[in-house]
Amino acid sequence: MDMVMKLGTSNAVVIFTKSSCCISHSIETLIRSFGANPTIYELDTHPKGKQMEKALMKLGCQPTPAIFIGKELVGGADEIMSLNVRGKLKQLLIRANAIWLFNHGYGDGVENNKLNSDFHQDIKTLIRSFGANPTIYELDTHPNGKQMEKALKNLGCQPSVPAVFIGKELVGGANEIMSLNLRGKLKQLLG
Numbered sequence: 001m002d003m004v005m006k007l008g009t010s011n012a013v014v015i016f017t018k019s020s021c022c023i024s025h026s027i028e029t030l031i032r033s034f035g036a037n038p039t040i041y042e043l044d045t046h047p048k049g050k051q052m053e054k055a056l057m058k059l060g061c062q063p064t065p066a067i068f069i070g071k072e073l074v075g076g077a078d079e080i081m082s083l084n085v086r087g088k089l090k091q092l093l094i095r096a097n098a099i100w101l102f103n104h105g106y107g108d109g110v111e112n113n114k115l116n117s118d119f120h121q122d123i124k125t126l127i128r129s130f131g132a133n134p135t136i137y138e139l140d141t142h143p144n145g146k147q148m149e150k151a152l153k154n155l156g157c158q159p160s161v162p163a164v165f166i167g168k169e170l171v172g173g174a175n176e177i178m179s180l181n182l183r184g185k186l187k188q189l190l191g
Contacts, residue, residue, distance in 0.1 A: 070096035
């Protein structure tokens with residue numbers, strides 16, 4: 001059981017499934033439709049799949065699918081579908097980590113970068129203040145940072161960072177985030 005809990009809480013969204021389970025594939029597709037990128041463990045192909053299946057049953061799950069979101073066991077297909085119908089699944093995924101913030105760390109010593117770095121830190125702090133846990137890509141240190149920055153500019157981000165995505169939607173940069181917050185809309189978007 002410890003192994004399942006450790007794996008289930010190792011990433012923002014984890015699905016234990018079997019490769020032949022149609023319901024599991026539907027649940028995975030639903031979760032991905034909100035922009036989440038779940039870690040998948042297929043019990044029928046994993047070397048410790050039988051042990052994991054027994055542990056999931058001890059936790060009260062039908063063996064598959066079993067879904068962890070935000071380091072907590074949510075349950076199976078019924079629970080995920082119920083959350084979705086009630087409009088709560090998106091909020092749960094956003095809180096778990098389905099928010100992406102593209103940023104610069106400004107570790108290059110350029111004079112203006114201290115002010116920019118502080119401003120970008122404020123955006124991260126604001127998003128986190130609503131209980132969201134964004135995935136942050138620091139483009140100046142990321143191996144594909146230049147390509148990512150070019151892609152953000154092609155999407156219309158001027159300046160390219162910070163750029164915030166919630167689910168699959170580009171919400172915008174600092175101005176849009178601050179505007180949404182001032183109008184009371186950011187909290188609604190974040191759950």
